[in-house]
Amino acid sequence: KEITDAPILIIGSGYGGAVSALRLCEAGKKVVMLEMGLNWEKSGIPFSNMLKPGKSAAWLKKKTIAPFMNIFSLTPFTGTLDRMDFEHINIWVGRGVGGGSLVNGGMAVTPKESYFREVFPDLDAKKFYSTYFPLVHKELKVNVIGEQFLKDCPYYKFTRVGEAEAHKAGFKTIRVPNVYDFQYMEKEYKNEVPRSAFNTEVIYGNNHGKNSLDKTYLKKALDTGNLEILDLHCVDNIKLNDDKTYTLNVQQTDTSGAVVADKVFNCKKLILAAGTMGTLKLLLKSNATNNFPIHEQIGKSWGNNGNFMTGRNWVKPLSGGTGAKQSTIPVGGIDNWEDKEHPFFTEIAPLPMGMDVATALYLLINRVDKKGEVSYDSINKKLSLNWDQSNTAKMKENADYFIKKMNRANGGTRSHFLFNNGFGADVCYHPLGGCVLGKATNEYGKLNNHDNLYVLDGSLIPGTIGVNPFVTITAIAEYCIENLIRQNEFA
Numbered sequence: 028k029e030i031t032d033a034p035i036l037i038i039g040s041g042y043g044g045a046v047s048a049l050r051l052c053e054a055g056k057k058v059v060m061l062e063m064g065l066n067w068e069k070s071g072i073p074f075s076n077m078l079k080p081g082k083s084a085a086w087l088k089k090k091t092i093a094p095f096m097n098i099f100s101l102t103p104f105t106g107t108l109d110r111m112d113f114e115h116i117n118i119w120v121g122r123g124v125g126g127g128s129l130v131n132g133g134m135a136v137t138p139k140e141s142y143f144r145e146v147f148p149d150l151d152a153k154k155f156y157s158t159y160f161p162l163v164h165k166e167l168k169v170n171v172i173g174e175q176f177l178k179d180c181p182y183y184k185f186t187r188v189g190e191a192e193a194h195k196a197g198f199k200t201i202r203v204p205n206v207y208d209f210q211y212m213e214k215e216y217k218n219e220v221p222r223s224a225f226n227t228e229v230i231y232g233n234n235h236g237k238n239s240l241d242k243t244y245l246k247k248a249l250d251t252g253n254l255e256i257l258d259l260h261c262v263d264n265i266k267l268n269d270d271k272t273y274t275l276n277v278q279q280t281d282t283s284g285a286v287v288a289d290k291v292f293n294c295k296k297l298i299l300a301a302g303t304m305g306t307l308k309l310l311l312k313s314n315a316t317n318n319f320p321i322h323e324q325i326g327k328s329w330g331n332n333g334n335f336m337t338g339r340n341w342v343k344p345l346s347g348g349t350g351a352k353q354s355t356i357p358v359g360g361i362d363n364w365e366d367k368e369h370p371f372f373t374e375i376a377p378l379p380m381g382m383d384v385a386t387a388l389y390l391l392i393n394r395v396d397k398k399g400e401v402s403y404d405s406i407n408k409k410l411s412l413n414w415d416q417s418n419t420a421k422m423k424e425n426a427d428y429f430i431k432k433m434n435r436a437n438g439g440t441r442s443h444f445l446f447n448n449g450f451g452a453d454v455c456y457h458p459l460g461g462c463v464l465g466k467a468t469n470e471y472g473k474l475n476n477h478d479n480l481y482v483l484d485g486s487l488i489p490g491t492i493g494v495n496p497f498v499t500i501t502a503i504a505e506y507c508i509e510n511l512i513r514q515n516e517f518a
């Protein structure tokens with residue numbers, strides 16, 4: 028087996044991994060990053076759009092795995108979108124250099140300060156809102172759509188209809204910032220540049236316009252000359268050595284998923300940034316197979332960030348519905364968070380199907396009243412999740428309240444076209460928690476019971492943050508790595 032020694036290893040190239048890499052590289056450290064997905068930019072393979080799913084559409088699957096309408100066959104390829112299926116919930120994640128930033132909708136939402144304080148009572152919220160969130164907005168290139176463009180552009184009819192209907196039903200709407208470059212979007216509308224958001228590109232990757240991590244944090248980190256990214260390298264398990272260093276068993280694959288090399292990596296310092304589910308799998312599996320020490324809090328306080336999908340059919344069919352042409356980039360949201368009985372936030376989501384299906388799609392984000400727990404099933408060798416309908420009962424009540432109120436004011440029915448009973452309780456885009464900051468780790472993400480292991484990704488957030496999570500994941504990672512470097516953890 029090929030053996031590599033690296034002083035600092037990062038597993039995963041999503042938000043937590045990318046932030047850690049940049050700040051360590053800027054501090055002059057040599058960093059090796061292992062990513063199981065493909066380096067799409069280097070491969071030169073274009074991303075496919077939603078109407079013509081191709082190589083990038085799914086992680087080694089024979090059929091597409093979007094939340095609905097999976098009518099397309101595929102040749103298995105290491106695509107960008109993966110789905111982990113559990114009995115009561117399906118969890119979508121991004122794969123590839125850039126992690127979730129490749130497949131997500133780019134919605135860059137800062138949590139409400141009051142809720143951030145509630146979720147993280149021990150953090151200095153003032154410092155987050157004055158320093159880390161503004162820093163993250165700058166690094167991620169967060170921007171806002173021009174109101175006039177939004178008003179005029181036929182591709183945003185679904186947003187305009189959604190907002191007008193929400194107002195009629197008595198709800199408050201908000202403009203949602205995004206990392207998609209809206210100046211690029213205005214040019215693509217005029218056909219001055221190739222189309223991406225207006226060409227149904229998003230959950231299988233964007234060829235243009237979107238400032239995913241490969242164009243921001245990772246690019247800056249690579250420019251320092253201190254970062255090496257090894258793609259198609261999947262970490263199978265971790266061992267703790269007597270001298271407190273780590274040994275990783277890694278499989279290098281080709282794009283069909285076949286193993287081309289079994290490798291061993293040794294490192295002094297290890298950063299786990301494999302995303303909530305990836306990090307939990309590595310910790311729990313290594314514990315089950317290698318006696319890897321883990322703290323009792325690992326797997327606890329897991330949540331779906333209150334994700335609950337729902338939709339309405341026959342949305343204003345006579346006035347032309349929600350539009351045949353739809354941008355893939357959401358810019359509108361309904362903010363009902365202050366309602367004591369039914370607190371939720373919902374994205375007015377696009378449904379770019381190439382025809383007007385007079386259907387509105389919503390991804391609700393609720394509080395998580397009842398958290399779940401992740402463990403490892405050694406017999407079937409996979410993660411198991413303690414999560415069922417009781418965890419989403421209140422979310423369903425909120426969705427029902429929302430849909431009924433919208434339909435009463437505007438007409439329409441609950442969407443049986445999109446979901447079996449009109450409710451997608453099992454759709455999760457935002458798995459969070461299981462390795463909570465200050466509980467399973469110290470105050471800066473150093474794992475309890477370890478001297479040289481750090482967790483820096485969505486698993487630090489205790490299952491809920493009230494809005495789409497990547498801005499918060501990035502800010503927490505900035506805060507942790509800054510303090511870890513200051514404490515000479517990587518000296």
Ligand code: FAD
Pocket residue numbers: 038039040041042043044061062063064119120121122123124125126127128130131132133134135136230260261262263300301302303305306309456457458483484485486495496497498500
């Ligand atoms: P990730 O971004 O998930 O990165 C983890 C990386 O680690 C991945 O690249 C993975 O391939 C790699 N990895 C995992 N295991 C291993 C292993 N064993 N070996 C090597 N590599 C490994 N959030 C928002 O804020 N706004 C949105 O608009 C939004 N839209 C979304 C839409 C979709 C369809 C999805 C799926 C998610 C969306 N999200 C959105 C959620 C957001 O993308 C995630 O919360 C975020 O990416 C999580 O960041 P992370 O750093 O925890 O890990």
